[in-house]
Amino acid sequence: MLRPVKRLGQNFLRDPNTCRRIVAALPGDGPIVEIGPGTGALTGMLMGTDPCMTAIEVDERAVSLLRQELPGLHVRHEDVLKTDWAALASERGAPLHVIGNLPYYITTPILFSLLDAPRGSVRWAVVMMQKEVARRIVAEAGNKVYGILSVILQKLTRPELLFDVSRNVFHPKPDVTSSVVRFSFDVPELEVDPSFFRTVVRTAFNQRRKTLRNSLSGLSRVVPEEFAGLRAEALSPDDFVTLTRYLAG
Numbered sequence: 001m002l003r004p005v006k007r008l009g010q011n012f013l014r015d016p017n018t019c020r021r022i023v024a025a026l027p028g029d030g031p032i033v034e035i036g037p038g039t040g041a042l043t044g045m046l047m048g049t050d051p052c053m054t055a056i057e058v059d060e061r062a063v064s065l066l067r068q069e070l071p072g073l074h075v076r077h078e079d080v081l082k083t084d085w086a087a088l089a090s091e092r093g094a095p096l097h098v099i100g101n102l103p104y105y106i107t108t109p110i111l112f113s114l115l116d117a118p119r120g121s122v123r124w125a126v127v128m129m130q131k132e133v134a135r136r137i138v139a140e141a142g143n144k145v146y147g148i149l150s151v152i153l154q155k156l157t158r159p160e161l162l163f164d165v166s167r168n169v170f171h172p173k174p175d176v177t178s179s180v181v182r183f184s185f186d187v188p189e190l191e192v193d194p195s196f197f198r199t200v201v202r203t204a205f206n207q208r209r210k211t212l213r214n215s216l217s218g219l220s221r222v223v224p225e226e227f228a229g230l231r232a233e234a235l236s237p238d239d240f241v242t243l244t245r246y247l248a249g
Contacts, residue, residue: 013041013101013128015169020045025162025182026099026126031092035080035100035110035127038062042099043070054088056080081109085117095123095185104130104174108149114185115156125183126162134161134179141236148205152198155237158184192244200244204232212243220247 013019023045026032032053037043039062046053047070054074057063063077076083089096102110107129114122132145137153138161139146153159165178190197200219207215212235213228224246227235235243 011101011170011172011174012038013169014171016041018165018169021163022099022101022126022128022180023049025180026097027124028097030097030123031089031094033088033096033098035098035102037066037075038101040066040070042101043073046099047073052092054092056083081106081113083113085114085121089117089121095120098122098125099127101128101178104133104176107133111149111153111183114183115152119189122185124185125157126180127183128165128178128180131164131177131179134181137161137181141234141239143233146233147208148201151201151205151235151237151240153183155197155241156185156187156190156194158187160184190241192241192248196248197241197244200247201232201240204235204240208232216247223247 019041023042026046026049028049030050032046032050034043034046034053034055037055037057038059043053043055043066051072052074054076055066056076056078057066058077058079060077063075066073066075085096098114107127111125111127114125133149136145136147136149137159139150143150160182162180162182165180167173167175167177170178200216203219204212204215208231211229211231213223215232216223224243227239227243
């Protein structure tokens, strides 16, 4: 049995019923990649769907354990933030279906690494994360937790909050409740430059108490009148696309 390492954000999932619910949420018609399999609570079940699946694990102890207990598993000993998703999809010959119990401290960087992958590299992601982050991702405009994650992930993916997971099914127990979110990456291509879109969203929310006329003054001297007197949290993801198109000139 592996001893969890705090600096790696390890909280091992122990409940088979929860594992089955997570696995069942992932569409089963594509190549599977698991992020941070740890002791393999999900992995054995996933291999029933995709015997050629790949697991990405940074902990050398877990890599050795998985190779010993699941000899048919393709384990990559690497930092997931350095994973080349496009190359992996090319190896498997189809867009990836990603799944994982994400370490809380790098949840957002992992999600953005998937977003940054070339279009068509990833089709689905079913991931467990801190409940607070999940609520932010699916929040609607006007909600107090609506922000950068909400706008970018709702426009570049289609997120769906599936269910919460009690802290009692982990070892060690985390301090917070977790949630499972499913993302579809099969969405229409953004009508504006994705990089500039993110810049506009981040700039607007980084000064969220200011009106857009003031918060975006560093990007443009002129903000459309329909948005100029509003704050960032009042705009829907589609509104941000409209605003970005205008600012891009």
